[in-house]
Amino acid sequence: MPALFSPDSLVVTTALELLDTHRPLSYDDESCAACGQQSPCDAALNARQIELATDFSVRYSV
Numbered sequence: 001m002p003a004l005f006s007p008d009s010l011v012v013t014t015a016l017e018l019l020d021t022h023r024p025l026s027y028d029d030e031s032c033a034a035c036g037q038q039s040p041c042d043a044a045l046n047a048r049q050i051e052l053a054t055d056f057s058v059r060y061s062v
Helices: 008-020 041-053
Strands: none
Touching: 008 041
C-alpha cells in the first residue's frame, strides 16, 4: 500500500512537531505537557496516524 504523505510535506513535519510537544509530563503524571489532557491526547493520536501513513523509507533509500 503506498504511503499517503511525503516525509518532507508540511503536514508530516507539523505532525512530528506535535508529537514532540504532546507527550506525558512524566512517568508518574500522564497529563499531556502541551494541552493538559490525558495522554495520549487527541493531537498526539492524530499526529501519530499521520506519522504511520508516511513513507519514511524514501528518506533513507540507498
